[in-house]
Amino acid sequence: MIKDPRADRVVTDIQLDGCVIDNCTLSYHQADGSRSAVRNVKISNSQFVGCQLGPARVEDVEITNCRANDLVIAWGAIFSRVKLTGNIFPLKINTVVEFSASVQTQNLYDRSREEFYQSVDWALDLSEARLMSFDSAGIPGRLFRLDPETQGIVKRSKLDSGWEGRIPLCNPWLPWIYNMLSTSDEDVILAVPLAKPKAQRDKYLAGLQELKSLGFVGGTNA
Structure with missing residues (x-):
């Protein structure tokens, strides 16, 4: 039940194993664009229940075999050297910090996110994660570490004027x-x-292989 309404909390140098993180909120958006910080944290074999992650700065974090009672949404958070391993909850990373945030406030967070990722060596390592689902926005593909067999990148530059006619409508990755x-x-x-x-993972794996064979998917340097 820990809340962080002023976005001034610093969570650092802790390890949690076999815990329940219950209805905690980290880093509410602020008019000045400030962010809470999470550094050097390891969380394993734990569960998140009703938690909210706002535009925090998350660095040097490992999350291993963790689940959640619902989709985990990161609202405008930024990441550096964050590794996900084992079975991991469904995760969605948004650039939006909160739908009620003003345009001026959102712009502050957008600018700080773009500046942050210019100096990051890598943001997220998914290569050893067994994700329930994953969707992200605002993080350049070059900053991901991926498993080449089950993960990949589609670049906007690969989508020529006739790309839609080349990908079957049944491909499950079209919404992404x-x-x-x-x-x-x-x-x-x-x-x-x-x-x-x-059955579900096989469907997405086949869809990924189809996109690879058509030349739309590559690794981080494709």
Whole structure:
């Protein structure tokens, strides 16, 4: 039940194992664009219940075999050297800090996010994660570490004028591609939901392989 209404909390140098993080909120958006900080934290074999993550700065964090009671949404958070390993809750990373935030406030966070990622060596390592689902915006694809067999990147530059006619309508990754095109992002990460039942993960794996064979998917340097 820990709340962080002033976005001034610093969480650092802790390890949690076998815990329940219950209805905690970290980093409410602020008019001045400030962010709470999370550094050097390891969380394993734990559960998140009703938690909210706002525009925090998250650095040097490892999350291993953690679940949640619902989709975990990161509202405008920024990441550096964050590694996800094992079975991981469904995760969505937004650039929006809060739908009620003013345009001026959102612009402050957008600028600080863009500046942050200019100096980051890598942001997120998904290569050993078995995700329930994953969707992200605002993080350049070059800053991800991925498993080349089950994850990949579609770049906007790969989508020529006739791309829609080349991808079958039944490909499950089309919503990710269309969503990327609705943003200013230059690429989108596709990560097979390995933690889902076999029929579902096989569908997404086949769709990823199809996109690879058509030349739309590559690794971080494609």
